[in-house]
Amino acid sequence: MPENEVVILRIGHRPERDQRVTTHVGLTARALGAKGMYLAASDKGVVESIADVVNRWGGDFFCEDNVKWRSCIREWKQDGGSVVHLTMYGLNLPDSIEEARTREKILVVVGAEKVPGEIYGLADFNVAVTSQPHSEISSLALFLDHLYAGKEMTREFPGARIRIVPSKLGKRTEEL
Numbered sequence: 001m002p003e004n005e006v007v008i009l010r011i012g013h014r015p016e017r018d019q020r021v022t023t024h025v026g027l028t029a030r031a032l033g034a035k036g037m038y039l040a041a042s043d044k045g046v047v048e049s050i051a052d053v054v055n056r057w058g059g060d061f062f063c064e065d066n067v068k069w070r071s072c073i074r075e076w077k078q079d080g081g082s083v084v085h086l087t088m089y090g091l092n093l094p095d096s097i098e099e100a101r102t103r104e105k106i107l108v109v110v111g112a113e114k115v116p117g118e119i120y121g122l123a124d125f126n127v128a129v130t131s132q133p134h135s136e137i138s139s140l141a142l143f144l145d146h147l148y149a150g151k152e153m154t155r156e157f158p159g160a161r162i163r164i165v166p167s168k169l170g171k172r173t174e175e176l
């Protein structure tokens with residue numbers, strides 16, 4: 001079981017163009033061991049898509065929209081949590097992951113469009129997954145995989161209604 005409690009804070013979401021990417025941020029977070037995602041925008045489409053996956057595939061991942069990012073960060077810190085902002089301008093992942101592993105509760109902030117400058121100062125760590133531009137989905141996936149050192153691959157999802165029977169060839173699923 002993953003040890004660090006991770007919740008994602010997705011900022012800068014534009015419902016007219018980011019719905020698919022934000023849904024994939026949530027699904028990636030869920031699959032790789034995070035507990036939930038706060039969305040700093042109003043988008044019931046994202047919330048419903050993720051709830052539908054949780055309903056079929058199990059676990060208790062949550063997705064909450066209409067979150068105010070400043071108060072979310074403030075309250076997270078008041079509860080003793082740490083804030084990691086994923087940005088190509090941060091310290092490279094291999095140089096920051098050991099310290100991140102020491103934090104019990106981590107709020108991982110990922111952007112869409114240009115991130116407000118204030119976030120860089122509010123974060124406890126600005127972490128880069130290479131110093132090259134790419135995507136919030138790939139940077140989140142690599143951050144979680146490094147944080148959990150691969151243990152998230154064998155995570156169980158209690159309450160699933162369907163599961164995959166892994167096979168080298170073909171597609172096998174089982175209704176539970």
Ligand code: SAM
Pocket residue numbers: 085086087088089109110111112113114115127128129130131132133134135136137139
């Ligand atoms: N142009 C935007 C800016 O300057 O803030 C970033 C847009 S990028 C498509 C969206 C998000 O992907 C970023 O906010 C960041 O969270 C993440 N991201 C992109 N490249 C990254 C990298 N090399 N390391 C960590 N996160 C990255």
